[in-house]
Amino acid sequence: MSPDMAEREPRGLLVDFGGVLTTNIWASFDRFCDREGLERGTVLELFRGDGEALALLRSLERGAVADHVFERDFAEMLGVEPEGLIERLFGGLRPERRMIDAVGSARAAGIRTGLITNSWGMGIYDRAPLDRFDATVISGDVGLHKPQPEIYLLGAERIGVPADRCVFVDDLRENVAGAEAVGMAAILHRDPATTIAGLERLLGLRLEPPPGRGGSEGPVRGAAAPAPPRPRRRSGGSGRAKPGSSRRLD
Numbered sequence: 001m002s003p004d005m006a007e008r009e010p011r012g013l014l015v016d017f018g019g020v021l022t023t024n025i026w027a028s029f030d031r032f033c034d035r036e037g038l039e040r041g042t043v044l045e046l047f048r049g050d051g052e053a054l055a056l057l058r059s060l061e062r063g064a065v066a067d068h069v070f071e072r073d074f075a076e077m078l079g080v081e082p083e084g085l086i087e088r089l090f091g092g093l094r095p096e097r098r099m100i101d102a103v104g105s106a107r108a109a110g111i112r113t114g115l116i117t118n119s120w121g122m123g124i125y126d127r128a129p130l131d132r133f134d135a136t137v138i139s140g141d142v143g144l145h146k147p148q149p150e151i152y153l154l155g156a157e158r159i160g161v162p163a164d165r166c167v168f169v170d171d172l173r174e175n176v177a178g179a180e181a182v183g184m185a186a187i188l189h190r191d192p193a194t195t196i197a198g199l200e201r202l203l204g205l206r207l208e209p210p211p212g213r214g215g216s217e218g219p220v221r222g223a224a225a226p227a228p229p230r231p232r233r234r235s236g237g238s239g240r241a242k243p244g245s246s247r248r249l250d
């Protein structure tokens with residue numbers, strides 16, 4: 001890799017939450033459908049094919065409707081009980097440890113890290129690994145949602161890295177396209193192995209122990225990477241990052 005290319009390596013990592021730092025979100029929705037006696041795919045079809053359902057979701061993501069209003073209206077569309085609907089929809093999600101650890105490894109190696117998430121109420125973040133991040137952008141807090149360009153730019157600003165030096169990861173194609181539209185490198189997440197390999201290539205870092213080293217010691221923290229050394233210019237906190245903004249979510 002030429003010095004010029006090394007200079008262009010991304011220095012910021014921005015990631016989605018649901019379906020990236022957790023197990024697959026559509027699988028959780030299908031488990032919800034199984035439990036509620038609905039046909040699998042019902043939730044996904046509503047958001048894809050019903051303008052009213054999508055508008056309701058967008059309102060929730062921006063924080064424009066309260067959780068209980070979303071639950072009441074979406075329950076009516078599904079024909080299920082509204083009580084605790086958001087929790088029931090996400091009840092099948094589990095932390096995706098490999099991805100969470102990979103973000104932690106990137107941060108330990110000097111990459112600035114941020115979370116950009118379209119929120120479905122605030123309860124879901126009680127279990128989020130927010131300590132891996134220098135900054136967070138929760139859509140409901142900022143009145144924006146992916147794939148609006150402003151939300152990606154806000155994420156880049158909060159971690160103090162220009163958009164064209166950030167890499168973004170999301171499990172929705174439209175959100176990946178939104179990041180690319182503001183100049184970010186982006187990865188469409190399908191599984192941890194593929195995403196981590198892509199991140200290692202883009203960041204020039206090893207984020208996991210090599211095969212055969214076993215996982216007992218956890219991820220390699222800033223270990224020897226097959227990339228040329230890069231300047232470590234960032235001298236601790238940029239004043240523009242706002243890690244404190246996540247505190248109320250703890």
Ligand SMILES: [Mg+2]
Nearest residue numbers: 016018019171
């Ligand atoms: Mg997602």
